[in-house]
Amino acid sequence: MVDFFKAETVNSDILIDETMSIVTADENFEAISGNKALFIYTRYIHPVDVSRFTEALKDYAESGKYIVVRMLYQTGEYHWMLTRITDGGVSETRGHMYEINIIDAALITTQIDNLNSQIKRYSSYLGMCENVLFSYDILNDDFNIFMTSDGHQTLSFYRGTLNAWEEDKIKTDALGLNEVKELDGFCKALANGEKLFKREITINTLNKLGRLDKCLVRGNTIVDEYGNSIVIGTIIILESSDNHVVEELNIISDMKDPGTDLLNKRAITDYVRKLIDSQPGHTVTIAIIDVDDFKTINDTYGHMFGDEVLCKVADILRDAVGSRGLCGRIGGDEMFIIMEGLNDNEGIRNVLRTIRNNTKWLYHDDPRNIKITCSIGSATYPNDAKSYDELFKIADKVLYLAKEKGKDRYIIYHEDIHREYVYGMGRIVDLNDKVFYKYHKMEVVNTIIREYKEADDARRKELIDIVAVAFNINTIAIYDRTELTKHILYGDQRMTDDDGSFFKEDNYIPNFREDGIFVIDNINFFETKAPAVYKVYSEYGIVQAVQYIIGGDIKKNNNIISYGRYKLDKKWAESDMNFLAIIGDYIGRIFLKERKHD
Known part of the structure; x- marks a missing residue:
């Protein structure tokens, strides 16, 4: 039986020759060999995996060959090891040699968990800092201005080429000569990959009509794991055109719903409108989520409990949507999600099913026998509608249909099933649900x-x-x-x-x-x-x-x-x-x- 966690985990370097004999091994290898070192390396490998290992030796390249094999620890347990094979040179006495680096899968798992924990922590920091951020991939000419709204969801103000952004700012923001000069200096710093630069520029940062912001931009150029130069930085608004100072601007608070910390109705609807208008044909899925019988919840358990329910459902939405899109609150108990790039119903269904199931599970162990459920209506642009207003109408109608059908369910719009109902030409309930089952054969x-x-x-x-x-x-x-x-x-x-x-x-x-x-x-x-x-x-x-x-x-x-x-x-x-x-x-x-x- 393979046990990953009982023995000490290993990250070790070994040198072997053509006969599989161990030439050198670092002290970490002792966790495997103990005091009874075997000098033939393959004796530590599970018999079933030896042939794959020896074949990999013949097939390695200068950049290295990776293979996963089971290795026997001194405790008698086999551990999965990520094994990298590289050239170890040629010896007059031993012939061709191979450098072997082995990493215990349990160690890799721990490292990934630690990295994910750090990413989550730093993302939360960024969300609380309430700064506008930017990044510029010099090689791919990919410029991005964005803001983290709650730790792991991103509100994008621009994504495209640097030159197109600069031209749009000069034209749309109606900048003067000095302002154009400042902006050009900032763009050159990005294009040249300057280290630790600071500039002042005046632009319409958040794309709010008729407003200009005097900003301090700070940037730094780093090299990613692939050797590409990436410029990252922050945009701090010092003063807006109506003479508010930075302490009074509170950008994020202006966009957030205070009860749930989701985006408010204006912010999320503005965002999805601009997303659809700026990228015709780009797949955008929306869903309206309504907490079932929320008035009864408030009346029975009090408004403080109702507020708690909304906050917990908001957390469920954030976790389910993740980096796929954004979440908002558009009414008392109505919430709203936007997701990009989900090109099939299965991907949409996975998100909506997670929201529905986790909402239903919220108070499963509460002695008060509290039952919280939600109903969801969803539609996708451009498959279901050609404009945001039509898309919202469709999602809203199928949400109502979910309510009619008994609540605690999600409905994804299908034209051949729901068109007559949505556009007022008939009632889907007249079909007795038969057509709906075309898309749920397991349920049949x-x-x-x-x-x-x-x-x-x-x-x-x-x-x-x-x-x-x-x-x-x-x-x-x-x-x-x-x-x-x-x-x-x-x-x-x-x-x-x-x-x-x-x-x-x-x-x-x-x-x-x-x-x-x-x-x-x-x-x-x-x-x-x-x-x-x-x-x-x-x-x-x-x-x-x-x-x-x-x-x-x-x-x-x-x-x-x-x-x-x-x-x-x-x-x-x-x-x-x-x-x-x-x-x-x-x-x-x-x-x-x-x-x-x-």
């Missing part, structure tokens, strides 16, 4: 297993309808091969004509996989291979099908459930086949058992 399986057995006939019909809609199916039938009868669960009733006897022809059953599934992506394939099944299905217009032997045993003369489509669609996904097999097996067993009892 869970719903069937949870409800079908105890459901009445009307509910069972609804559940079968949901399966049909979710998997784009036109017919569902169960063949009782003992009684040679067919039972139609969904679709065209005229299909009762056949009794499933074709399953006995054309050596058809061996087409099923060992797990009991048979997939027909195009029925034309069976025109000559299985003419009996082709004749029956083509008469009814079925062109694709998934069939499953109920019970899954192809060696038995078991019954079969068949799902059919009238139109060619993309090939059946493996996950869909498995879901349909689970559903078919569960429904089929119950259905046929109940018929025999009848």
